[in-house]
Amino acid sequence: MTSIDPTDYVEASEGNGLRFNDERQQAKFELGVCMAVxxxxELNTAVENSWGGANSAEKRDWISGIVIELFDEKVVDIQLIEETLLYAMVDEFDTEVDNDSALEIGALIFKFYKDVSIGNYNDIDLLYSKWQEKQSKGSSNINRIHIEEDPNNPDVSDSEEDEEDEGDNEDIPQLQQEDSMEVDTEPVGPIVDEDGFELVQKKGRRGGRR
Structure with missing residues (x-):
């Protein structure tokens, strides 16, 4: 894996934040954020297993929105994006991610921002094409997490286990990096405007960085 500098940052040269004034550039960047997320x-696993409840897929789209909102500020670094992703996973999915996957997604978003700033949309368009192709084929490989029966307590009923889980909020799922894992999802999906650019529907900042 290429070395990532978490402190690498971009800073606005004007007082309007890091949003692109050109609508096409901004739309492409928002599409890139969606594709990166x-x-x-790890997030797809949480969504497929409904760790965030019935609206888990909607929460994934909301995470894209809060990352985009970070660029309303004048300075953003990779670590800020990583922390925002990690906090969102804890707040919305009760899940702690203890690997570098959020850092890698943050670095990818950062790369997309720099690409868009020079008018390079190739990588974003490639990911979008792959995403569209995946949607057209449908989801066949969904990563479900199955909890096996406790061999030491075989008589414990499912309902009793559910009650124990609900009463212990400290048991947060731990996710480890699995390079071989491939997750196909059926996202609620970002909105495509009349020019063919995909936009994120922001829902307001509900957590973000703390």
């Missing part, structure tokens, strides 16, 4: 396997 949909690449995060």
């Amino acid at each position: 949909y690449q995060w396997e």
Whole structure:
């Protein structure tokens, strides 16, 4: 894996934040953020297993929105994006990610921002094409987490286990990096405007960085 500098940052030269004034550039960047977030396997696992409840897929889209909102500020670094992703996973999915996957997604988003700033949309368009192709084929490989029966307590009923889980909020799922894992998802999906650019529907800042 290429070395990532978490302190690498971009800073606005004007007082309007890091949003692009050109609508096409901004739309492409927002599309890039969506595609990067949909690449995060740990988040996809949480969505497919409904760790965030019935609206888990909607929460994934909201995470894309809060990352985009970070660029309303004048300075953003990779670590800020990583922390925002990690906090969102804890707040929305009760899940702690203890590997570098959020850092890698942050670096990818950062790369997309720099690409868009020079008018290079190739990588974003490639990911979007792959995403569209995946949607057209449908989801066949969904990463479900199955909890086996406790061999030491075989008589414990499912309902009793559910009650124990609900009463212990400290048991947060731990995710480890699995390079071989491939997750196909059926996202609620970003909105495509009349020019063919995909936009994120922001829902307001509900957590973000703390």
